[in-house]
């Protein structure tokens with residue numbers, strides 16, 4: 001229950017204090033919303049995907065701990081400008097690596113929440129979207 005920064009690296013605090021890509025896209029082509037009951041984190045992602053299946057822009061909104069917010073900031077930076085195929089390569093390991101600190105199992109759920117929201121938004125098969 002400490003309130004200090006603890007073991008968090010400066011990068012995480014920096015992204016928490018000054019998150020990138022915060023807000024909501026309107027209009028958007030994809031939306032995903034996930035929450036983490038263990039910690040009370042909540043992430044809503046909105047994305048705009050262009051005709052070439054490239055993520056033209058992405059925003060996140062929500063409330064949560066430093067880990068979940070920093071992870072959302074890093075993830076949105078990482079996926080912006082990528083194609084859906086490239087994005088599909090984002091997985092648990094790449095998210096955890098981008099945070100750069102060892103996390104407990106509970107904190108991992110915080111770190112992975114934005115990725116879950118991304119998957120909820122984009123779905124399993126981008127190719128299935130219209131033609």
Ligand SMILES: [Zn+2]
Pocket residue numbers: 036039040041064065066067068110
């Ligand atoms: Zn959390």
